[in-house]
Amino acid sequence: MIDVKKLDRELLSVEKPARYVGSELNSVVKDKEKTSVRFAFAFPDVYEVGMSHTGLHILYHMLNSIENVWCERVFAPWTDMEEVMRKNSIPLYGLESKDELKEFDFIGFTLQYEMSYTNILNMLDLGGIPLKSKDRTDNMPIVIAGGPCAYNPEPLHEIVDLFTVGEAEELLPELLGIYEKEKLNGFNKLKFLEKASQLEGIYVPQFYEEVYNEDNTIKERKVLNNNAKDIITKRIIKDMDKVYYPDKSILPYIDVVHDRVVLELFRGCTRGCRFCQAGMVYRPVREKKSDTLVNQAESMLNSTGHDEISLTSLSSGDYSCLPDLTLKLLDKYENDNVSISLPSLRLDSMTFDIIQRLQEVRKSGLTFAPEAGTQRMRDVINKNLTEEQILGPVETAFKLGWSTVKLYFMIGLPGETMEDVLGIKELSYKIKDKFFARPKEEIKGNLKINSSASCFVPKPFTPFQWTAQNSIEEFYDKAKMLQREIKDKKVSFSYHEPKLSYLEAVFARGDRRLSKVLISAWEKGCRFDGWYDMFDFDKWMEAFNETNVDPDFFAKRQREITEVLPWDFIDVGVSKKYLISEYEKSLEAMTTHDCRLGCTNCGVNHRLIGGACPHVQNNK
């Protein structure tokens, strides 16, 4: 255990000391003498962000439901706490036991966004653990990583011992089982990694080598170990009603980003937006039954006392039993002051009656994500949303008394013209006009439209994985033009920092050569890069210079369809052929329909589930 008295002496000097002490309701403390595997679930960002992540709550309680496993949490200490820890030689520790990281068998990082990678290095270093896999001996913790960014694991290949690709609820217990067996007869890390790499969905980077062409593109990947697979296939959970879901979640004392009961309605999405990585890699759609969800809501509410339930999914409105579920929940909880929120909802008339009832408990704002300002651009990205489908629901919402609207757009989408950019202003203004185009006596409230533009980042496993990102200058030109053009008091416009999106794009499609850049940036003091006030672009550019890596090569280069991509060895179920055909259709601004209405042959059913996807309506 770390020196707790020393910690106690210093904690009052840092902001929000409750981030660092644990003891929350529903957190799990076990007798370490009675456990054989100690797992640190590591979230490479601050406590409030990490504790808002549903995956953490699922895997934490899932692992702790195994008798001999004790899973604890560890977050990235904020800079003030890092300073205190380094000055007083307090190593990074698990929140529950206060044991330092070195004492754990596994440190499992979840990779939610590329800009958290420097925090991974920093957390290992604060734990006194060598950064590189090859420098860690047999008696040191195994460093593993999973989550959405593990679909392109290569920038972290030197750091992480093994990656879990896909959904981990079934994979992790298998992996820990292998580990325990290996521990019985004198643990040897290499032998364990060889055994682990035979599991479906496990990728051990040290068993492979990347070979490059003269022009810096990838020539081939070599397999260096006989146990390693050529292709790593992602893991999926087949039956969401049977898979582990916790009946309680840890209740943070301090205010976190999402402070509510989260119900996951289904995994996957059928819409097929071409910019969206989640929509491709989480296929196929797998729903939970509404009764399963009602039961899960009940035990979660009883164990936490939350007063809000959030029904989340990539696109909650597509849940086939949504009316049934929301009405059941409303009838049950309406009188207990429990409100129900539906984020990521696509609005149509069916859902409006429900939304109205939801508002009776607590009023909330409205958020729309048209993503692009013109129909042509929306067709290119396959948003499958017409202007009428945006303005109609907005009008209804105004009628029902809403007056605050958030609009999400992207700039820098493939093939975007200045006219498309201006479309963002046009659409925002059309929405404003809808508000005032009513008889005076019907207009209630104070209209506020908040339009925001994020900079498009091409991601692996999307039809846009080959496209060039806009340059930082182009992003600024577009954003600044909108800022000049939008001059209405009722409409406010904000945009995301282009430099951040540029770096995100470099790492999103990066290969093994980025590993040394990452280490160099961390050495220069980069931390919390996703936090705008912490982000130091110049340090990053120095790191690229010193390591002789050209970031433009990864962000701004248009790839050939035939090029070997750094993530080609991972199979997410959706075929490359499908991604290519979607990409080609985008060039013609041709749309592809929602695959609920009929299979669009993405390939996920042949390769992962066998037989047709359950959500397709015409497969009777």
Place this chain on the structure above:
Amino acid sequence: MCKIINKYSKTGNLKYISHLDVLRFIQRSVNRAGIRAKYSEGFNPHMKTSFGFPLSLGIESIGEYFEIELNENLPPEEFKRKMNSVMPKEMQIIKSSCSDNTNSIMARCAYAEYIIGIESENLDMDRLNNLLSEMLETGVVYIRQKKNKKKKLVNKEINTKEYIRYLKADKSGDNKAKIEAVFITSETGSMKVDELLKLINDRAFNLDYHTIMKVDALDKDMEPIL
């Protein structure tokens, strides 16, 4: 249906939880216990609870107070039992009772009683007690810096004797002492334990470690609120 007043503890790691977070945590505990509380009217209904003076971060307490209005007839004892079964050991209700006092808890508080543990190399008890009685009887003046409404730093002179009612130290081990303190609390201002410790530190007592426990909040007759 009476208003219920409760005295509760906040110990261990929960000393790092801020006042607002405690408020939210107790309201959630009410939900977990399945107790039906009264809510305010309006767009954003909230539970009808009221709390005593905020406790500074880093201080443990066995004398915190809150009141709550219920929508069901629940004897105070039963309220306490139900709440304690869903609250952690570091936060438990010590006493519950019906309350017909219309004054707020804060208005009823006149004093706060603390026990402060200090550790220091070569702790000279006589010198310490001389300093403490100086604070109590003649008063020690110090400057408190505060930000005013314009976010400018302003200095305010504070005299200890206006805020301290009782102050005494006893040896509790090698280089260890326990200080018992009763501070005057009012809605216009009070002295913080941290300020007392800083004054002791400034007089060449190098404190290596300290613990602070608030024992109770007292009314104007020096009686515990509950």
